[in-house]
Amino acid sequence: MLLEGRVWRFGDNVDTDQIIPARYLNTTDPAELAAHCMEDADPEFPGKVRPGDILVAGRNFGCGSSREQAPLSLKAAGVACVVAASFARIFYRNAINIGLPIVECPEAAGAVAQGDRIAVDLGAGVLRAGEASFRVAPFPEFMQRIIAAGGLVPYTRQKLAKEVQDP
């Protein structure tokens, strides 16, 4: 999968309260989640983000609350991919479970700027920014199977449920 888009830059420790504040957690409506996505970090973001844009952040992206509405709001806002130097654990799992592509790449996180155009080739494990290109770590095989199945729920229905009945 090749994702090409315009970069939104954020720093370290972007927590899930900034991605989607708790005061909007009473909805799972994608449009409403998108309307408030990242607004506490950058009030202009919800109005200016365009489908296909790529978030590039520093360390510990998605730390804090376990709210799955955080990756859901990014996906609903049209964000194609999140690149970060590192991700917090719960956000990482949530993003895979709901099918939001995320890429860990500390080198790229330090090298690209707001408004740059970058391309992420998930299959080849390469991120290109202008002349530069960076290797990105592939997902562990187990997680690739979840992604291939379309998320944890379909994966579970296919595999886990079968193992429960027929271990």
Added chain:
Amino acid sequence: MGQTLAEQLLSRAAGHAVAAGEITLARVDRCLTQDGTGPLAVRRLEEAGMVQAANPAGTVLYLDHAAPSPRRELSNDHMLLREFAARVGCRLSEVGEGVCHQLMAEDHAAPGEVIIGADSHTCTAGALGAFATGMGSTDVAVGIALGMNWFRVPESFRVELSGEFSRGVYAKDVILALIGQIGADGATYKALEFGGPAVSRLAMDERLTMANMAVEAGAKVGLFPSDQETRRYLTEQGRGDAWQPLAADTDATYERVLRVDLGELEPVVACPHTVDNISLVQDVAGTPIQQVFIGSCTNGRISDLEVAAEILRGRRVHSGTRLIVVPASRRVYLEALDRGFLRIFVEAGGMVLAPGCGPCVGVHEGILGDGEASFNTSNRNFKGRLGNPEAFIYLGSPATAAATALRGRITDPREVLE
């Protein structure tokens, strides 16, 4: 080779020996959701055609984050969760019963169990020797329906505790200082395992405070051994038969060993807007504070209210400061009522609100104005956490919070302790 406590617990749940780094399917003993994450879990189960609970008695849906509800949309979410609980026969914890993690500790969690919760502070129950970890709504939905999920067995950091607290220093200061030392992502994906000669002297309330905040260093779980204090606590809750001794093997392998001498610590505070932004209280003393919140799954227990009440007894909260006290559970509320603590808070000019999350998550109760600062005993000071990205949040112990309420500015508790 010996196992860490995390490896022991996941090996038991997987049905075979697993080691750090492995991915395994494992049995889940308990699942929890709260009112911010539960509705999404319910929708996931409906989408998947799995409206079922593999273990209804081990599944609890808590209503605590917006309780009592401030808005019709959230009231409707509460109704959705009540209906789901009735449909699958699982437990529902009503508005006013308390914070999910406190109630999980009081009523359910037991040493040796695996607990997943759609709330990041599910790690609180690690204080009882349970492998307890936060996940998202979809992961917990799968746990509810099937009684299992997948886990990556974490590497462990051993936190070796020695020494005794000096006056004015508490468990909250220990965990804040530790997070300041290793950073907000210093233990990402890891287990924090507390050990050392000082552990047996830490009361369960103190262990719960420390395990609660493991996630603020990125950790998957914060584990304490199950010992005589665990037994005492479970017995006090009427669940003594749930006790079993548990400890890491003496030859277990740790990725890192951190040593903390409790006697060398001083009162500390996490400054805006990250939990690892730690200062000594004395270095930020004098910062004006408009609101003080004493409560939450971190520090809303009876011993926390006792410390605050001792400081506030017969005194008045500063005229420019609002004091909000929220007991973490109905049991804590009633004991604080019986022991006169609530009267002390109210006579001092404070407010006591219903058991629950209170102001911690910024949905209701105590939302700050632009430029205001709050001093909280809770676990997060993220920008916007108290409902306003233009406000500032400091975190510290109940003693520091009470001292700060008295003076209206950040105050070292040692200045006001009798």
